[in-house]
Amino acid sequence: MKKIWIYQADRFFTQPEHELAQEKLDRFVKEWTAHGSQLAGKAEIKYNLFIVFTVDEAMAQVTGCSIDKSVRVLKELEEELNIGLFNRMLISYRDTEGNIQLVSREVFDSLCKEGEVGQETIVFNNLIQTADDYSSKWEVPLKDSWHASVFFASV
Numbered sequence: 001m002k003k004i005w006i007y008q009a010d011r012f013f014t015q016p017e018h019e020l021a022q023e024k025l026d027r028f029v030k031e032w033t034a035h036g037s038q039l040a041g042k043a044e045i046k047y048n049l050f051i052v053f054t055v056d057e058a059m060a061q062v063t064g065c066s067i068d069k070s071v072r073v074l075k076e077l078e079e080e081l082n083i084g085l086f087n088r089m090l091i092s093y094r095d096t097e098g099n100i101q102l103v104s105r106e107v108f109d110s111l112c113k114e115g116e117v118g119q120e121t122i123v124f125n126n127l128i129q130t131a132d133d134y135s136s137k138w139e140v141p142l143k144d145s146w147h148a149s150v151f152f153a154s155v
Contacts, residue, residue: 002131003062005053006138007074008092008124010084011102013048017081021045024080028073029053034066047100049092050124051077051085054131091147094122094139112151119143119152 013021025043032039032055040059044052053070055062074085091108095101103111111117125145128137142148 001057003055003057004129004131004134005067005070006124006126006128006134007051007053007085008087008090008102008126009049009051010087010090013045013081013083015048017083018045018048021051021077021081024073024077025051028070032066032069034060034063039066049100049102050126052134054134092124092126093117093142100124109151117142117151119148123147 022043022045025045029039029041029043032041037060039062040056042054044054046052051074077083078085089105090102091105092100092102093108108117119142121142122139123142123145125138125140125147127146128134137144142151
């Protein structure tokens with residue numbers, strides 16, 4: 001099974017930042033191990049906003065220590081680029097033109113109440129954990145994500 005971890009930035013990467021971050025992530029993944037075993041991992045930056053780690057656990061199992069190593073490299077990126085990668089209070093979604101928007105939970109809640117965001121609005125479910133879910137449940141209509149129970153609980 002392929003495991004996935006998605007980290008959403010608190011702003012979009014610039015092109016130079018994207019290139020620097022991807023180089024750092026590529027170097028990290030080449031050395032990424034769990035109890036001495038090389039992990040079959042990869043890291044990619046999607047839409048200049050998300051860092052996605054993937055590990056094929058058929059090759060070697062991820063451990064707490066190996067996850068800690070990935071978090072450490074992300075914290076280094078935060079420092080180097082003055083960007084946040086652990087702010088869970090931001091929501092990303094696609095607007096009516098298909099552009100990705102990044103807003104606070106409060107703004108997202110207001111957009112839901114105003115009807116700017118609805119059940120069919122595409123949201124990013126960064127809580128998924130497998131490659132299968134990544135391909136089918138990451139970008140989904142709000143009604144099919146955890147967002148529905150939070151932002152449309154009374155509807």
